[in-house]
Amino acid sequence: xxxxxxSPTHLIKTRGQQVTLRCSPISGHKSxxxxxxxxxxxxxxxxxxxxxxxxxxxxxxxRFSARQFPNYSSExxxxxxxxxxxxxxxxxxxxxxxxxxxxxxxxxxxTVT
Amino acid sequence: xxxxxxxxxxxxxxxxxxxxxxxxxxTSINNLQWYRQNSGRGLVHLILIRSNEREKHSGRLRVTxxxxxKSSSLLITASRAADTASYFCATDTFYNQGGKxxxxxxxxxxVKP
Numbered sequence: 003x004x005x006x007x008x009s010p011t012h013l014i015k016t017r018g019q020q021v022t023l024r025c026s027p028i029s030g031h032k033s034x035x036x037x038x039x040x041x042x043x044x045x046x047x048x049x050x051x052x053x054x055x056x057x058x059x060x061x062x063x064x065r066f067s068a069r070q071f072p073n074y075s076s077e078x079x080x081x082x083x084x085x086x087x088x089x090x091x092x093x094x095x096x097x098x099x100x101x102x103x104x105x106x107x108x109x110x111x112x113t114v115t
Numbered sequence: 116x117x118x119x120x121x122x123x124x125x126x127x128x129x130x131x132x133x134x135x136x137x138x139x140x141x142t143s144i145n146n147l148q149w150y151r152q153n154s155g156r157g158l159v160h161l162i163l164i165r166s167n168e169r170e171k172h173s174g175r176l177r178v179t180x181x182x183x184x185k186s187s188s189l190l191i192t193a194s195r196a197a198d199t200a201s202y203f204c205a206t207d208t209f210y211n212q213g214g215k216x217x218x219x220x221x222x223x224x225x226v227k228p
Contacts (some may be wrong), residue, residue, distance in 0.1 A: 037218075041159060044218030044220045045218045046205075047217065060215070081162060094158075102146055102207065103148065103163055104148075106150075106159070
């Protein structure tokens, strides 16, 4: 079975630009969560979506938004990029009926110059 | 903000030795999980321990949980060079089961052959 996939793998953007990151969960998983991991730190929660509805939001500005599609894939959008948005963006999927573990994708490395 | 702190921040041992990492957290939890991350890639789930459990084993891994001290430890026995990675503890609360995970800052483990 395919794990969580994310695209693109790497991305370089300029300050002020907008970026869209994509995530496909494990087949059968209906919950997707997004995390930001700055170098040298642990991941920080951004959003959780379950059955296409936002179920949780971390302490991130409104420049960050996300959505989940009918096939449970998800997009994370970040507008007006700042240098501080440079990070590894991780997507995780889970299935409440199959335990509480979250399965992470390989991440998208975003560099803002 | 980070929920907890891992101790030590970095650990260097020889192959065959045991590695112990500690995690402390601030608020009451529902579950505590440990994840491994290799070279800034995606996180791999290692083990989950529920708040009503005190100890759990999985292969060479042993996790303990002391809810009165709000702390957990991860023991890796007979370490191998392939265990070299960053290790994170993550907690979820009764109100965010299976969704929002709060990570510590991680312990960087180096196992020398």
